[in-house]
Amino acid sequence: MKNNKKNMNTDQIISTSRRTLLKGAAASLGIAAASGLSLNLLTPDSAKAMPPVLPEKWDEEIDVIVIGSGFAGLAAAIEAKQAGASVVVLEKMPVSGGNSIINGGVFAVAGSPKQEAKGIKDSPDLLLKDMLKAGLDMNHIDLVRMVAEKSKDAFEWTESLGVKYQEQITHLGGHSVPRSCSTWNGSGSAIVNKQLEKVKTLGIEVKKKTYATQIMQEPDGRVIGLKIKEGYKFPDETSGQVKYLKARKGVVLATGGFSQDIYLRSIQDPKLTSNVDSTNQPGATGEILLEALRVGATPVQISWIQLGPWTSPDEKGMGIGYVFNAMAGFVYGVMVDPATGKRFINELADRKIRADAIIKTGHPAVTLADSQGVKQVPILDKILAKGVAKKFDTLDELAAAYNIPEKTLKETVSNWNTYLKQGKDAEFDRYMQTDSKPIAVPPFYACRAWPKVHHTMGGIQINTKAQVIGLDRKPIPGLYAAGEIAGGIHGAVRLGSCAVVDCIVFGRIAGQQIAV
């Protein structure tokens, strides 16, 4: 987020209103950072061992409260409302959309018409298999199967809201086949904005700057409401006005992950200190995850935290270099270790394998592609203008710029071109795109790659009804969760483009189930 000003070039990625507001947030963060204030504050109320005393009077009453206004929260709100419940959505940040609105907007769909048109054979079973492989079979099988089986349905649901997708299908790392559909603007904002339109049409209020600080329970454990703060100014814990909201049917937790919660993530993986950057928006902190644990939700695989392998060390946060790496370097080009000039990993392996491999070299990798390989990069000019990717007339110049041994680099490219001709990557058995061409036509383009904290696979346990499972193995009455806060769907490693589908599938389920 510190680099938000630079990100203002990427119109296609971040919508203007969001951008402007985030700029304000970034400024206040800057102040916070300068004053040494931690950005990952806990709800002070979590400190109490005893549950909160129920209020004598609720300030407001409604059927369903959804916390979080990303893909999952908005899907839950829409479904619950359509099922007849009254609904409110709470968002602690000054803008709607959470991390979803700065998400890359890529949706894994198994068996889409787009695939059929290109003769790509796919199925829910193959998507399931890919997710289990990446997840090291740590996935909760009933949950991941639900995502795989409903991917097409969830995709069509977003289309029914008016979301438009690009024609191309991308082949992301860890997927057996190309199956990932990008929104028209290469951003999750294309989905979130249509969800927000629907939310508005349905008359659902989204209360921004509204921070849930406590889950309120009946003595038998049933969740019946929230203590909140209205007018909350993230991350100032002293800001806001306390209110109590009663939820007649219950609460949906759709608060996302904790990639920006440095304390929480570094307890789970001590390597992930403040020295490691994150791709997430600053509000991706874990206070509601902790609050859910306080009321007895079962923790699942919280220590599995994903680093994105495609980010650039030459910009802050998610940035835009990842677009080059994910859509050109890894797919139509090669990635080399600049110290050797050689490839060192299957550029389409899953995120963990690639991130671990890059980190193991001890320095950023370099991806490269030629003029033919960059054709599908939607914002190439912006990436070049920002200086994150660079253009070269020859491979020699490219090698010199990154201090790569020229001879081995050229051998690496020549080998790859031979593999392409032979239809088989003799080194790493990487999948070859049907439209791949040899890396041969100048100019050549290159970008560095270095991992950043991107996704928290773990969270609280849910079942296939999106009910939160307590330490007693039973659903906590009135408590539902969907999206990144729920653990177990992705197991050890989440595949790219499987977050959006997870959020939409389980967000919708949560909304349908809570309204019953």
Add this chain to the structure above:
Amino acid sequence: MKNNKKNMNTDQIISTSRRTLLKGAAASLGIAAASGLSLNLLTPDSAKAMPPVLPEKWDEEIDVIVIGSGFAGLAAAIEAKQAGASVVVLEKMPVSGGNSIINGGVFAVAGSPKQEAKGIKDSPDLLLKDMLKAGLDMNHIDLVRMVAEKSKDAFEWTESLGVKYQEQITHLGGHSVPRSCSTWNGSGSAIVNKQLEKVKTLGIEVKKKTYATQIMQEPDGRVIGLKIKEGYKFPDETSGQVKYLKARKGVVLATGGFSQDIYLRSIQDPKLTSNVDSTNQPGATGEILLEALRVGATPVQISWIQLGPWTSPDEKGMGIGYVFNAMAGFVYGVMVDPATGKRFINELADRKIRADAIIKTGHPAVTLADSQGVKQVPILDKILAKGVAKKFDTLDELAAAYNIPEKTLKETVSNWNTYLKQGKDAEFDRYMQTDSKPIAVPPFYACRAWPKVHHTMGGIQINTKAQVIGLDRKPIPGLYAAGEIAGGIHGAVRLGSCAVVDCIVFGRIAGQQIAV
């Protein structure tokens, strides 16, 4: 445990009284299993969202209650008593010692006189480095450093209790140098029994068949006692008489891990169903871990569950074949994939690397050694008599017995012998023992290896004072933890012989701190 009857041969590993009692426990388990009853029952009280109402009258009062009578619990009890506190130890099983008493009794010591005598250079820093490497740097650095720095002190403390160790030092997988000291009888019982003697001398009561079902707190969160059941008959949740024990200074949780808790372990790693065996005693279940979470302890890395790579698929539980694999096959011999006759992993890599590598082959591996390589296996005759390891006059016979291609097997052995001569393992860079000899002198011995659930690295968060850390990042007043229930010490992977030292170091700290 189901194999307990067979284990009766292994006098050196399990003491007689323990064995007899466990046999009874195994019998009741058999009944439970036959009736379809789950062995990993939860405390029903964990179901309650609201904390227990404090009793009007406590049945007993004492300064310190320790739950669990393994290495950590007994160390805590001894230290607390010596510091002037009154202490009671609760043990839910009908015998003392928990999993520690069937532990292999191997103690990692950095910089011991035994090492100096053999010219082995070691240091706390090197032990720390090894633990961090195996832990994938996920270890809580302050905790693991404490273990490394106090390993020698903790070892000498056990010697001061009268524990005797063998002269040899073993080189276990993942350790840079030989540093692991085995108790005289090759079992943790040698340590536990001396701890129990000390406990008796000090006048500390160990209440067996006493099951802690609830942690009782003051409204401000301070832990002030326990709800317990006396006369509890594991695993019958309906058995026992409810009582309330007040703990004036607090409670030490030293209840071990949850390797036998099939529900809890399979939530964290769904591969680890009832189809996967465990090396642990049947009481290694997670109800106190869950109870600690209910009162607000922070979960740490609970999904990192270790499989032991050295167990045999030809016997139940820990068995005795592991002794052959760990002390001969992996150290003085080689391990091969029977399908190829070739080595496939550094036999001294850490437990995870080896277990994963064996599982990846899809079938049990075979380790082998010659007559010189088995000299340090203390119970070779018993392992052979049980049929878990086998003896052969020639490598051809050995190959035929396990259906290994003879030619490649002999090449593998010949290659190893060449590496030994050259002082360098050209394939996997395995450390070579100073007293290693070529695999050449018949008879030859072999044993199969297949992983079983062995240790749960994760648990609840503690600090260097063994205080349990709550979700609010602060110590929960009056609550301490030590041993396997505490998470973060070993990170992703625990090295062999680092459990005993962890338990003794943090058990002692917990006892010292709580008595203050």
